[in-house]
Every structure is written in structure tokens, then in C-alpha cells.
Amino acid sequence: LLALDPKGKSLHLYQQQGQSESWTPVADLSLMNLKKPEGLSAREDKTGVQLLVNDNDGERLYQGELSWTPQPVAIAAPLPSVMPLSQSQPVGRQGDAADDPAIWVNPQNPALSRVLGTNKKQGLLTYDLSGKQLQELPVGRLNNVDVRPGFMLGKHKVDLAVASNRDRNSLSLFSIDRSSGVVREAGEIPTPLAEIYGVCLFKPASG
Incomplete structure (x- = not known):
């Protein structure tokens, strides 16, 4: 220098x-x-x-x-580039809309797994693994989404998706059919937060 x-x-x-x-x-x-x-x-x-x-x-x-030769500095090896194999269809809203995907793995046929993504101006979108949009659930301005498999909803075991809803500062719940991958609305949980943002789920050791 x-x-x-x-x-x-x-x-x-x-x-x-x-x-x-x-x-x-x-x-x-x-x-x-x-x-x-x-x-x-x-x-x-x-x-x-x-x-x-x-x-x-x-x-x-x-x-x-x-007559000064700077000593060369060892350069770290570059990180490998990971290229995408597929790409989702563009969301139907302009600006900062598509956000925060979560992958649901089909327990019977992994090839039929789904990618859940939030449209921050509209709701929840689901895609197949080739990026084709399969569902659109316009429940409000969702921000983050996460998936929790094997959740007991009443008497039925479902895979659960939960997303933070910025319209009402609540949690929007969705059930995922374990055989077909179809996503359905499953309710809403209010929160005391003034401005909800991120969300993630976990499964306790007790199940």
C-alpha cells in the first residue's frame, strides 16, 4: 500500500x-x-x-x-460456485416480493416434495421441484415461513407450515397433506408483537 x-x-x-x-x-x-x-x-x-x-x-x-517488491499475500482458495438446477416462476407482484423459501420433503416420494415461498405482498406460494407454481394462498403479507413435519392437528398427523403475517402481526398456519403435498389454511395465532418479522419452528426431543 x-x-x-x-x-x-x-x-x-x-x-x-x-x-x-x-x-x-x-x-x-x-x-x-x-x-x-x-x-x-x-x-x-x-x-x-x-x-x-x-x-x-x-x-x-x-x-x-x-526498488521495492511487495511481499505477495497468500490468497484463500475461492469458494466453490453452486449453480441452480431449476428456477421458480416470477411472483405476480413488483418490487421486493419473493422471499424466504422452506422445503417440505414428501415422506413417501421425495421427488414430489414442495418448495413453499412467501410473497411479501400477497401470501403463500407453493412450487414443485422444477419451479412450477402449484398453489397460491392469498392470506396477507407474509414474511418468513418454516415447516414442521409430523405435527398432531387434532386427531390427525399433518406436516405444518407457519408463516409470519405482517398484516395482523400474527402467525398464519397451514397444513400439508403428507401424500399429495397440497397446502391448506389451518388457522391463525395472534401475537403481542408490534411488528412481526422472522419465524422458525423446532421439534422437541419428546416429539
Whole structure:
């Protein structure tokens, strides 16, 4: 790193330490022969670092060379890119609408699993694994959704989806048919929250 100090008429050299954000001073070079050093351009070549300094007094440019070779910093290996295999259809609302998917796994046939996603301006949407929209439940401005399998709803075991509803600061409940994957409204739970936002579900060890 090269830093020009116009007031002190000097050039400061710094070397990064490993992959950290720590920088160590290497040298300070005087530019006292310049009256108003302000602009700095630098490029590295085989012999060192070529400099171009602008002296704002008379708009003069001065060339220089530093016989300094910065120590290369080890670069972490790039993270692998994961490309999508499919993409859902666009939601029918403009702006920041599609949000927060949850995946329901069909216990009998995983290929018939569903992706549940919230339309933050309308309700809950369901998709197949190819991204085709299958259902639209316009229950209000939902924000987050999560899935809890094996929930006893009355006398029936269902897979449950719960979403935070910003229209009424409540929790919207949905049942998921374990064989067909069809999602149905299953009620609403009020909350004391003034502005509901995120939600997630868990299953206790007791079941």
C-alpha cells in the first residue's frame, strides 16, 4: 500500500500481514523537493514500482521508481460456485416480493416434495421441484415461513407450515397433506408483537 501525505510531503509504504487486516509500515520517503504533492499513481513491473506524482504547484508530473517488491499475500482458495438446477416462476407482484423459501420433503416420494415461498405482498406460494407454481394462498403479507413435519392437528398427523403475517402481526398456519403435498389454511395465532418479522419452528426431543 502506498499513501501520499500532502501536508507532510512524504510517501508512506505499508505491507499487509498475511490474510489479516493488519498493515505494517515499511518506509517513509521524503518528497520535500515538491511544493504541493497531491496526486499519486503507481504500477508494479519487473524492476520495482513505477511512480507518477503530481505537484499541484504548476501542475507538474514527476516520475520515480522504487526498488521495492511487495511481499505477495497468500490468497484463500475461492469458494466453490453452486449453480441452480431449476428456477421458480416470477411472483405476480413488483418490487421486493419473493422471499424466504422452506422445503417440505414428501415422506413417501421425495421427488414430489414442495418448495413453499412467501410473497411479501400477497401470501403463500407453493412450487414443485422444477419451479412450477402449484398453489397460491392469498392470506396477507407474509414474511418468513418454516415447516414442521409430523405435527398432531387434532386427531390427525399433518406436516405444518407457519408463516409470519405482517398484516395482523400474527402467525398464519397451514397444513400439508403428507401424500399429495397440497397446502391448506389451518388457522391463525395472534401475537403481542408490534411488528412481526422472522419465524422458525423446532421439534422437541419428546416429539
